[in-house]
Amino acid sequence: MASQPWHEAGPPYEIEPRGEESRLDEAVEVLGIADPTKRAEIRDQLRQAAAEFNHLVATDASGPRPKQINERLSRIEELAGELARALEGLDQYSAEALAFPGGVPSEAPTPDLAHMLHNLSLAAHRAAGEYPDRGGHARPFRWRWSHPKAQFVAICGWVFYDWRPNDISGTADGDFGQLVRTVYEFATGSGADDKGVGLGEYIKRAGAIFAMLRDVDAELDYWRGRLAIRVNSDRLGLGHDTGISETREELQRKIGNLLDRRSEIERQIAPIFGRPEWVDIDP
Known part of the structure; x- marks a missing residue:
């Protein structure tokens, strides 16, 4: 049986982490959450982040190289052109033989096919x-x-942001950086690799982007609070007695603009996955 062609979403979607469970325990501790139920949820999230990273690495390593892609496309170019010319060169009897093999009508080659x-x-x-x-x-x-x-750091960023949105930063010795390196070691079974373009630069970039997300979310909370007061004051007929000068429409427009900005920031964080479905953050 022929193997399936390579696909970036092909199996296995997740590859189990190769590191010690103690590294996962240490990663959970970094977030400093005491509640046992929440700690169990964090543990599941970080395990999945590690498995997804291993899948990304395997997919990247097994994917086609430019030379292979170009060779396959050149082959298609050659074969399709050759078949088109062969169809165009058919004489009457050859074309009729294709149209009625053994006297039975078939889907005859047409000029459209060529x-x-x-x-x-x-x-x-x-x-x-x-x-x-x-x-x-x-x-x-x-x-x-x-x-x-970069994708892995973004996934870890979503987990960190889920539990401690006000504390995320791109500093090398911050809790977010420590979380990323510890989960990396759990995923790979080896020390955090910072050679060349390593984790450090990605942590710095992700920290800056998540900080922008945090600021937008804070603004959303502020304007949503004002909108809630405006809605209640309109319902009770209080007018401007509540100190909210904006109309409901103005507040809704501000919130809509912020949600658009939030979507733009999310697209910068993880272009392949977006926010993981298993990290429940409601914008």
């Missing part, structure tokens, strides 16, 4: 230019979605 194949050949030729072969270990998966470590 035209479609020519278009396919041209499309394959053009598509090859989308993946320039830069040599070395160029990986299109990273070009499209960013480095697996």
Whole structure:
């Protein structure tokens, strides 16, 4: 049985962490949550973050390289063009034989099919230019979605933000950075790798973006509070006695603009997954 073609969402979706359970325990401790039920939820979230990271690494490593992509597209270009020309060159009897093999009507090749194949050949030729072969270990998966470590840091950021949104930062010795490195060690079974473009830079970037998200969420809370007061005052006929000068429409417009801004920030955090479904943060 032929193997399935590579796909970025292909199985296994998660690959079990290879580190010691004690590292996961340490990661849970970083968040400083005492409630046993909440700690169990955090533990599940961090285990899933580790498994998803291992999946990303495996997907990135197994994905096609530019040379392979271009070779496959060139093959499609060649075969589609050759078949199109062969169909266009059929004589009457050959075309009729295809149309009625053994005297039974079939889906006969038509000029439209040859035209479609020519278009396919041209499309394959053009598509090859989308993946320039830069040599070395160029990986299109990273070009499209960013480095697996960047995705991993973003996932850990959502977990941290779920429980301690006011404390997230990109400092190297902060709790968020410690959480990321500890979960990394749990996922991989090895020490946190900071060689080259390592975790440190991604932690710094993610911390800055989550700080922007925190500020927007604080503004949302403020304006939603004012909207709630305005709605109640309108219902009770209090007018401006509550000190809220904005109309309901003005407040709703401010909140809508902030929600748009929040969506923009979320897109910066994790382009491949967005916010993990298992992290329950209601914007």
